[in-house]
Amino acid sequence: MEETQCQDPIAELIVTYKELNGSVIEELYEEPSPLEFMRYVAKNTPFVVRGAAANWKATKTWSAKYLGEHLKSETVNVAVTPMGNADAPTPHGPDGSLVFAKPWEEDQPFGEFLDYVVQQERGDSLQQNTEVRYAQTQNDNLRHEYASLFDHVQRDIPFARIALQRDPEAINMWIGNSRSVTALHKDNYENIYVQIAGRKHFALLPPLCHPCVNEQRLQPSHYERCSSVSSGGRGEEEEEEKGTEEELLPLRLELETDGETVPFAIWDPDRPADNTTTYSHLAEPVRVTLEPGDMLYLPCMW
C-alpha cells in the first residue's frame, strides 16, 4: 500500500475495501433463495440475476406498440427537463453555481408521451434539440397509475419478501429513452430493479465511497414551462396559436428560495474530473448494464 494512503485512514479504508471486494458485480443465473439473498443483504453487496424476468408476461409482450394500444386512453404524469436532468445538480444563474433541479411535471396522454420518447430516440428531427420526457413517478405507480399492467409482472419478488418479511413499499414502472439520466444518489432502503425492455447502464458505488462523491447542500429548484401569457403582446400570442403541437414552450429553472437545501452528491462518475474531492480519484464504480429480463439488487445506501 502506498505511503500516502497509510497516512490517511479514509483513503486507506476506500482502497482496502476495493482490494477486498473488487469492482465487478456478482452475476447469478437464477434467483437466490431468501437465505442466499439475506447473505447479500448482510454483506450490503449488489448482484445481478441475468434473465430472472425473461419469462414475465411484461418482458415477453411489452413494446412501444403494445403499450401504446394498452394505455391508449390513459393520461400519465411525465417529468420534463431540458437535458434529462431530473433531480440532478444543475448549473444555474450567471455564476453557474449548482442547484438541485427538479423536473417540470405535467400530465400527458400516454400515446403522445410514448410517441415523443420513441421518436426522440429514433433521431426524428423534431425532438432532437428539445426537452427530455421521462415517466418516472415513484408513488407505487404500477399498482395505481399503471394498474392495468400490474398482472404482467410478478406481484412481488418472493425471495426478497420472505427474507425481509415485508411487502414491497412501492412498485414503480419507469419509461424513458437514452436521454434520461438519473444522477448519482442513494436510497435508505433495499431496491430490486428489473429491466423489461431496452437497456440501462448503472454505475454503483458502495456507501463508504461517500467521501468521494462530494455531497453538498444544494438550493432546491424546479423547472417550469413558460406560460404563453407571460410571453408578451398580442402578436406573439397569435403566432403560438398557429404553432403545431411540437412547438413547445421552453422550460425555465425556478429557484425555490424558501426551500430547505438538499444534501446531494455533485461528483459524477461519468465526469470524474469535475467537482472532485481529494478522494474522488479512489472511487471505482461498479458498472453493470441490464438487458431485458435482468434483475439487479441494489443494497440500501449504494
Place this chain on the structure above:
Amino acid sequence: MEETQCQDPIAELIVTYKELNGSVIEELYEEPSPLEFMRYVAKNTPFVVRGAAANWKATKTWSAKYLGEHLKSETVNVAVTPMGNADAPTPHGPDGSLVFAKPWEEDQPFGEFLDYVVQQERGDSLQQNTEVRYAQTQNDNLRHEYASLFDHVQRDIPFARIALQRDPEAINMWIGNSRSVTALHKDNYENIYVQIAGRKHFALLPPLCHPCVNEQRLQPSHYERCSSVSSGGRGEEEEEEKGTEEELLPLRLELETDGETVPFAIWDPDRPADNTTTYSHLAEPVRVTLEPGDMLYLPCMW
C-alpha cells in the same frame, strides 16, 4: 434532541442509534432458522436464546465433580493473573500508566486447577488473596485439549453453519470462577456463546460506540511467575521447599519493550467514570446474564 448533540455528528449518531435500537437484548426461546439468524447478522444485532442448550449432555452432566473425574489424568493450559486481568489494560510502573497485560500460562493437572477454582469461589481462605486461574485457551480446545468432552455438546450450531456456510473456526471451552473478568474487546468474526454451568454477565456495546471506549495503543506485557532461583540465598530456598503446594511464587508483570503496541479499549463500562472520552457518557451497554443452557449470539465487532 439536545442542541449540543446536533452540533456533534458523532454524539448525534450514538444517541440516534440508541433511540432506534434500545439497550435491551432480544430474547428468543427457541433457536432461529438459518434465515432468521441471517436477519440478525444483517442487522449486526445480538440475541439470546434462553434454554437453547438445556438438553445438551454437557448442560445435564457437567459439574466440578463430573469434570474432575472425567479429566482426572489430563494436563491443561491455565492462564494465571493476579486479579483475573488476562488480556486487559493494567496499570504498570511508578506512574501507573496502562499496559496490555497478557496472562502467565502454565500447564496444570486438571484436578489441581479445578480444585483451586472451586475453592477460591467457595471462599476457602488459602485462595483468597492470591492469583486467579482461568482455562481460556482459544485454540479450538474442545476439539483438541478437551476432545474427550466434545461429544457432550453439539458438533456445531446448525443455524449458524447453514446461514454462514462455514464450519466453526474454533470451538472453545472456558472454565473459571467469578474472579475472571474479560476486558471490553471486540472480535472481527461472529461468536456464539453457550453457558453450560454457572453464570456469566455480559456488557455489550455496538460497534458505533467505538468513540466511547477510548481505544489506545498499549505497550504489550505479560505476567511471569518469579522463579525460585531468582529469589536469593540458600535459606530462602529451603523455606520454599518446605512450603505447601499453595504457597505460590508471585507473578510479575514484564514489559515487552520490543513488542508492537496493541490497540485496546481502556474505558471500562463497569468503571464508567474512569478513562473516559467525551462520548463515554453516551454509551449504554446492553447487559445480559446467561444462565446454564442459554446461548448468546455476539455479532462481529460488538
